[in-house]
Amino acid sequence: MNVSSIQDEAALSERQIGVLAAVLRLLVETGDRLTMAAVARAASCSKETLYKWFGDRDGLLAATVRWQAARVRVGPVDRSRLDRERLAERLEEFAINWLSVISTDTSIALNRVAIGAAAKAGAAGPGTGAADPHSLGAIVLENGRFAMGRRLKPVLEAGREAGLLAFDDAEEAFRTFFGLVARDIHIRLLLGDRIVLDPERIRGEAARAVGQFLALHGADPQTGAAGA
Template structure:
């Protein structure tokens, strides 16, 4: 069947679709590879026909589920014409805080562990889906802001991909790998805010015009 045609975000999903995707996320966390259309339908109290109509097939459902989790990282909308240093700083810090909050949550940790295990096996679909809608998806959201800041004379860089990867490294540091390897203590909101602020400051030091 065809993949879902939904653009997965808080604004485009119905409450019922959000409930279904939350049910799928819960099954991924607790059941790992046991995610099936039947299991999601049962947990979400809906029919398999509805799932197929909305998401196409299991891969479509997996893609929508990962996109729904990734959509919780939001880029602050900015006006390219009036973009200034303060607005840029706020947008990047907010993006960094959201990103760290989502990455260090139980759902993302379990999802990424499962995706890594898939990448080392014959079944690579989940790993590909998480890669495309995780780091690559975050890049697609963030790079337009970085490029707008360059046009406004606020940042200086040649390659937006490289600039984004630098920002990625400054925000995430070793936090994600420590969580994936079993560190139980999740960073506090204050620690996440501090890490995001330092990432933005260091990024401006490297790329500020």
């Protein structure tokens, strides 16, 4: 199906990035009613060029998702001397960043497209084994949920080494943090519920989530961890 002249790490020309930006804009504006003709028009290029570059409608979508996902990266882990204050700050920063990203129009649009793609391909799967790693859903997951896990876990482990956190499994601890941050927000946004998420509110949500997480996994002098 997907010839993909664009390999994973192939550099994108300026022009091609323009195309992807146009795709993203259209995706946000018109939902998944995205047509190749509309992309060509919006990007001032010909359909034939689109097919030459991206091989396929799916290839175009995948390239867009990959490209957008690549720009989510944020500041590196500052591993230097953790005290409780610094750790909480770091976690809050993560939470704020995460909430800011998932409430973005582009993030919502991309997640919706990926979920739609998963719906199309969902039934054919053999049941055993993980989902096709080239699917949009896998890409979004990989660059969203899992990337965040990879970035946060070192922080958690540093916190544990510094005696500030207590947990058995960093993955589990991260998932709890994830749940405390997102709660019902993500699914509501995806389903079209209009939630006001101004920076104020995001900051508040982040502070609450971090407080709760520390209440669960903060290392009290006397208590062990409460995790499963």
